[in-house]
Amino acid sequence: MKTILVTGGAGFIGSHTCLCLTEKNYQLIVVDSNINSTNKSLEKIKYMNPNSKIIFAKGDIRDLSFMRKVFNNARENKSPIEAVIHFAGLKSVGESIANPLMYWDSNVCGSINLLKIMCEFKCHTIIFSSSATIYGNTKTNPITENEPINPTNPYGFTKAAIETILKGIFGSSESSWRIANLRYFNPIGAHKSGLIGEDPLGEPNNIFPILCKVVQGKHKELRIFGNDWPTFDGTGVRDYIHVMDLAEAHISSLEFLIENKPQYLELNIGTGIGTSVLELVKTFESVNKCKIPYVFCNRRIGDVANAVADNKKIISLLNWVPKRNIKDMCKDGWKWQSLNPKGFN
Numbered sequence: 338m339k340t341i342l343v344t345g346g347a348g349f350i351g352s353h354t355c356l357c358l359t360e361k362n363y364q365l366i367v368v369d370s371n372i373n374s375t376n377k378s379l380e381k382i383k384y385m386n387p388n389s390k391i392i393f394a395k396g397d398i399r400d401l402s403f404m405r406k407v408f409n410n411a412r413e414n415k416s417p418i419e420a421v422i423h424f425a426g427l428k429s430v431g432e433s434i435a436n437p438l439m440y441w442d443s444n445v446c447g448s449i450n451l452l453k454i455m456c457e458f459k460c461h462t463i464i465f466s467s468s469a470t471i472y473g474n475t476k477t478n479p480i481t482e483n484e485p486i487n488p489t490n491p492y493g494f495t496k497a498a499i500e501t502i503l504k505g506i507f508g509s510s511e512s513s514w515r516i517a518n519l520r521y522f523n524p525i526g527a528h529k530s531g532l533i534g535e536d537p538l539g540e541p542n543n544i545f546p547i548l549c550k551v552v553q554g555k556h557k558e559l560r561i562f563g564n565d566w567p568t569f570d571g572t573g574v575r576d577y578i579h580v581m582d583l584a585e586a587h588i589s590s591l592e593f594l595i596e597n598k599p600q601y602l603e604l605n606i607g608t609g610i611g612t613s614v615l616e617l618v619k620t621f622e623s624v625n626k627c628k629i630p631y632v633f634c635n636r637r638i639g640d641v642a643n644a645v646a647d648n649k650k651i652i653s654l655l656n657w658v659p660k661r662n663i664k665d666m667c668k669d670g671w672k673w674q675s676l677n678p679k680g681f682n
């Protein structure tokens with residue numbers, strides 16, 4: 338049984354991925370500071386899969402001695418960490434503009450720290466949570482992995498910087514490293530049980546949790562940022578991907594890296610299908626039989642009109658295809674929100 342370290346595993350995407358990993362019989366060590374999560378998500382995973390083996394270590398990836406202890410304990414317990422799935426980090430574009438240093442420190446310094454310890458323990462396999470935001474304003478859509486990296490905000494710059502560091506590490510020696518940068522498009526939805534889902538602490542910025550708050554009556558209306566974009570209905574188009582498809586992409590990537598020669602991968606993870614804000618609203622309303630009041634507002638600074646993944650590379654390379662559509666995302670995401678209006682609390 339292989340031991341995988343999952344940083345940020347108590348969070349939204351991390352918890353769904355942990356569930357999939359336990360179903361594949363991996364033994365997990367989850368490191369999370371809980372700055373944006375609660376480890377109740379991990380308790381739910383144990384409830385959903387009573388055979389799961391998860392050790393939770395609360396701490397910050399920037400704490401070198403803590404991270405050394407995590408790797409050392411695993412080695413002493415005869416289950417050394419074979420690979421790392423690295424979710425830990427801060428992810429709000431707006432917060433990163435307001436407080437860029439906090440983002441560089443948490444995301445970049447945190448990743449450097451993690452990589453130092455991985456080197457120390459000769460653990461050379463890592464899957465990194467990158468983001469489509471690193472592409473910025475692209476000339477073409479769908480976006481391939483060859484598109485220039487051109488972030489427009491500090492959050493995007495931190496993700497691009499971590500990718501650059503990983504590329505440098507891979508290129509530094511006759512590499513023994515196995516690295517996958519997974520560039521997520523727009524993850525939404527939840528596990529179909531409604532037992533785990535997205536539970537952002539503080540005010541969410543992303544459309545799906547905001548939309549759920551409107552339906553719950555916590556916000557009066559959805560503010561749609563712009564109806565004058567150069568898209569078919571004037572609202573922003575994104576490639577929404579079900580969080581379970583995304584979680585499964587991590588399993589496929591991990592298996593691919595472990596089974597193949599050392600290599601460096603950059604992979605878009607999306608469905609390849611664009612959905613406008615208005616289409617998302619209409620689908621949510623029809624699937625969940627509700628009404629979403631909305632108003633059109635000015636464009637949000639830093640937004641792009643259209644961001645859709647060209648996902649041919651991941652589909653041709655890995656044993657993975659997205660299986661769930663936008664209706665499933667709206668149904669499952671709302672099931673979690675409606676069953677757990679206060680999140681994990």
Ligand code: NAD
Nearest residue numbers: 345348349350370371372373374397398425426428466468
């Ligand atoms: P999340 O906030 O739910 O999860 C991140 C987890 O990392 C949280 O549990 C948080 O407590 C933990 N964490 C943060 N800083 C830490 C640190 N220094 N040390 C230890 N733990 C720390 O976010 P998520 O949506 O699950 O995103 C996971 C990863 O995917 C992030 O790196 C994010 O940037 C990236 N990503 C997310 C999206 C998205 O829309 N959700 C899109 C693209 C990329």
Ligand code: UDP
Nearest residue numbers: 542543544547560561562573574575614640
């Ligand atoms: N959006 C919106 N109202 C909101 C939040 C988002 O109209 O309250 C729009 C946003 O302009 C974009 C889409 O929804 O077109 C997705 O935004 P999100 O922040 O979820 O993802 P990102 O912009 O980072 O891709």
